[in-house]
Amino acid sequence: MNVFAHFQSLLTTAIKESAAEGFLPPDLDLGPVTAEPPRDPDHGDVASNAALVLAKPAGKNPRQIAEDLSARLRRVPDVVEVDVAGPGFINLRFSQAFWQRALAAILRVGTDFGSSSMGAGGAVNVEYVSANPTGPMHVGHVRGAVVGDALANLLAKAGFSVTREYYNNDAGSQIDVLAQSAYLRYCEARGRAVDSIPEGLYPGDYLVPVGQALAELHGDAWLDQPSDMWLEPIRSFATEAMMAMIREDLAALGITHEVFFSERSLHQSGRIDETIAWLEKEGYVYEGVLEPPKGKKLEDWEPRPQTLFRASRFGDDSDRPLKKSDGSYTYFAADIAYHYDKFIRGFNHMVLVLGADHAGYAKRMEAAVKALSGGKAIYDVRFCQLVRLFRNGEPVKMSKRAGTFITLREVVDEVGAGAVRFMMLMRKNDATLDFDFTKVKEQSKDNPVFYVQYAHARVQSALRKGEDTFPHACFDDAALESADLGLLQTPAEIALIQRLALWPRLIETAAVAHEAHRVAFYLSDVASDFHSLYNQGNDDPGRRFILEDHEDLSLARLALVRATGLVIASGLAVLGVEPLDEMH
Structure with a gap:
C-alpha cells in the first residue's frame, strides 16, 4: 500500500465530487496537486497543496x-481528522486501524513492498565507473x-527496465602509454634491468604480471624492436588484461555491468562519421572560428577555422x-x-555518473543529446x-601496489563490500565524503552501517526468540499478517508503522530525483525508530516484544x-548490501 497514492486518490475523488456539484469547475489539471508528509508530524499524517494550486484556475479563494x-474528506472511513492550515494547506490524519492494515500489507507483499510500476518498463541506460x-x-x-549501481537498482525498483553500462575508453593516448608501460615490464620479464619507471609511464606493480604473460x-621476439612492431598487439593485450582486472575489482564490490561499450569500436565502425554527417544534415555543424576562452590572454589565443557543433543553440x-x-x-565528437x-x-x-572533475562536461553533452533526440531524451549527469580516506582521523597513505593511489580492493578487503x-x-x-576505516568498523550507533545491520540482526533475534517462546505458533508472514494487529496502539508502535509505510x-521520489542516497538516509531513520522501540522494553518490561503471558500481543509486536x-x-537490496542475521 502506497499511503500517499491512496490519499491522492481520495483527494481526486473529493475534487471530482466538488466539480460535479458545481463548486469547482470541471476538467481541472490535477498534475500540480501533491500528497506528502507534513514538515511537522504533529500536523498530521499527510499534507496536500491542492487548494493552493487549484485556486487560480478555479477562480476561488484557496481557503x-x-x-x-x-x-x-472527513466523511471518508479511516480519516479521523482533517485541518486547514495557513493559506489553505490540507492536513489529514488516519485512524490507527488504517495503519494496522498498512502493516498487514507489508507482511503480505514481503521485500517487494515499495516496488513501483511508475517506470512502466521504460528503458533507462545508467552509465557509471567508465574508468x-x-x-x-x-x-x-x-x-x-x-x-551508479545503487541508482540502477533504485530505478529498477521503481519499475524501469535498466541497462548498466560501462564505457571503455580504449582509444585515447593513455592506451599508448599503457602499451609502452607494459612493454617495459615485458622487457623486465625477459631479464632486462629496469632501474626506474620513466616519467609519464604507469609505475604500478600491477603491470608486472602483464609483462610476464607477454614474455x-x-x-x-619484441626485444629491441621498433614500437610499430609491438605497439598494437601489446595495446590490445594490456587493455584486455586491465579490463579483466577492473571487472574483478567491480565484482568484489558486487557490481556487474550488462554492457561494456568500446570507444574504439566507434572509430572502427564509422559511427562517428555517421553521427557527424547526421548533425551536418540537420544544420547543427558549421565551419567557424571560436571566441577566445574567458580569462585567456589574446596573445595566447590562435583563432583558426574549425568544424563546430552548434551547442549554444541547445543551451x-x-x-x-x-x-x-x-x-x-x-x-567530444566520439x-x-x-x-x-x-x-x-x-x-x-x-543517466551518467561522473567524477566532479568532469563538471564542465554536462552542458555540452546535454546540448548534444537534445540535438540528437529532438529534445525527446531525458539526460542527467x-x-x-572526492572521497577522503582516514584512519583514526589521520589521512591514509598511498598504495604500494598501485604506486600512486589506494585501490578499490584494498578498501573492500579491509572493511567489506557492504560497509x-x-x-x-x-x-x-x-558533497565531499570522509571515509574513516576505524569508524566504519566501529560497532556503535555512530556508525550507520552497523546501526542498520544491527537493527536487522535484532529483528532476526527477536523472531528466533519468539519461536522458542511459543513453539506451537506459526511465524511465517501469512500467520503474522493474521495476528491481532489492533493490539498495536502505543505512539512508538504506530510511529514505526508510519515510517515503514513511507x-x-x-522509492518513487528518489527515483525521480536520481538520488539513491535517500535510501540510506531512510534506513538510518527506520533503524533509529526500531532501536528506540526496542529500548523501551529495557525501561518497561511490559513494552518488550515478547511477553510469555501475552501471546496475542507478542505475535502482534513480532509482526511489526x-x-x-x-x-x-x-532497502539494503537497493543499496546492494546484504542484510545480516547476526552481528559478530
Missing part, C-alpha cells in the same frame, strides 16, 4: 477550496561505482569543436557518437565529489518486528 475538500583501462580501480572510482607468449555556453587541428575527431548510439539502441532516458557501499551513500553524491513513496526487517532488507 474556501480547502474547507470544501476537507469537509468531503580508463590503464590500471586497477582506485578509491576515487568507488563512489561513482556505488552511486611467456612471445619470448624475445551550452558556446559552440564546441568536433575536429582537432590534425583533422582527427575530438573526444562522445556525441556514443550517445547517438545509445539513442538508436532505444534509450530515451540516460550525476557528479560525485563500503553503505558509507558511500551516506552523503549526497555532490517506503513506497520514498518482521515488517521492519522486510523493509530494511528491501
Whole structure:
C-alpha cells in the first residue's frame, strides 16, 4: 500500500465530487496537486497543496477550496481528522486501524513492498565507473561505482527496465602509454634491468604480471624492436588484461555491468562519421572560428577555422569543436557518437555518473543529446565529489601496489563490500565524503552501517526468540499478517508503522530525483525508530516484544518486528548490501 497514492486518490475523488456539484469547475489539471508528509508530524499524517494550486484556475479563494475538500474528506472511513492550515494547506490524519492494515500489507507483499510500476518498463541506460583501462580501480572510482549501481537498482525498483553500462575508453593516448608501460615490464620479464619507471609511464606493480604473460607468449621476439612492431598487439593485450582486472575489482564490490561499450569500436565502425554527417544534415555543424576562452590572454589565443557543433543553440555556453587541428575527431565528437548510439539502441532516458572533475562536461553533452533526440531524451549527469580516506582521523597513505593511489580492493578487503557501499551513500553524491576505516568498523550507533545491520540482526533475534517462546505458533508472514494487529496502539508502535509505510513513496521520489542516497538516509531513520522501540522494553518490561503471558500481543509486536526487517532488507537490496542475521 502506497499511503500517499491512496490519499491522492481520495483527494481526486473529493475534487471530482466538488466539480460535479458545481463548486469547482470541471476538467481541472490535477498534475500540480501533491500528497506528502507534513514538515511537522504533529500536523498530521499527510499534507496536500491542492487548494493552493487549484485556486487560480478555479477562480476561488484557496481557503474556501480547502474547507470544501476537507469537509468531503472527513466523511471518508479511516480519516479521523482533517485541518486547514495557513493559506489553505490540507492536513489529514488516519485512524490507527488504517495503519494496522498498512502493516498487514507489508507482511503480505514481503521485500517487494515499495516496488513501483511508475517506470512502466521504460528503458533507462545508467552509465557509471567508465574508468580508463590503464590500471586497477582506485578509491576515487568507488563512489561513482556505488552511486551508479545503487541508482540502477533504485530505478529498477521503481519499475524501469535498466541497462548498466560501462564505457571503455580504449582509444585515447593513455592506451599508448599503457602499451609502452607494459612493454617495459615485458622487457623486465625477459631479464632486462629496469632501474626506474620513466616519467609519464604507469609505475604500478600491477603491470608486472602483464609483462610476464607477454614474455611467456612471445619470448624475445619484441626485444629491441621498433614500437610499430609491438605497439598494437601489446595495446590490445594490456587493455584486455586491465579490463579483466577492473571487472574483478567491480565484482568484489558486487557490481556487474550488462554492457561494456568500446570507444574504439566507434572509430572502427564509422559511427562517428555517421553521427557527424547526421548533425551536418540537420544544420547543427558549421565551419567557424571560436571566441577566445574567458580569462585567456589574446596573445595566447590562435583563432583558426574549425568544424563546430552548434551547442549554444541547445543551451551550452558556446559552440564546441568536433575536429582537432590534425583533422582527427575530438573526444567530444566520439562522445556525441556514443550517445547517438545509445539513442538508436532505444534509450530515451540516460543517466551518467561522473567524477566532479568532469563538471564542465554536462552542458555540452546535454546540448548534444537534445540535438540528437529532438529534445525527446531525458539526460542527467550525476557528479560525485572526492572521497577522503582516514584512519583514526589521520589521512591514509598511498598504495604500494598501485604506486600512486589506494585501490578499490584494498578498501573492500579491509572493511567489506557492504560497509563500503553503505558509507558511500551516506552523503549526497555532490558533497565531499570522509571515509574513516576505524569508524566504519566501529560497532556503535555512530556508525550507520552497523546501526542498520544491527537493527536487522535484532529483528532476526527477536523472531528466533519468539519461536522458542511459543513453539506451537506459526511465524511465517501469512500467520503474522493474521495476528491481532489492533493490539498495536502505543505512539512508538504506530510511529514505526508510519515510517515503514513511507517506503513506497520514498522509492518513487528518489527515483525521480536520481538520488539513491535517500535510501540510506531512510534506513538510518527506520533503524533509529526500531532501536528506540526496542529500548523501551529495557525501561518497561511490559513494552518488550515478547511477553510469555501475552501471546496475542507478542505475535502482534513480532509482526511489526518482521515488517521492519522486510523493509530494511528491501532497502539494503537497493543499496546492494546484504542484510545480516547476526552481528559478530
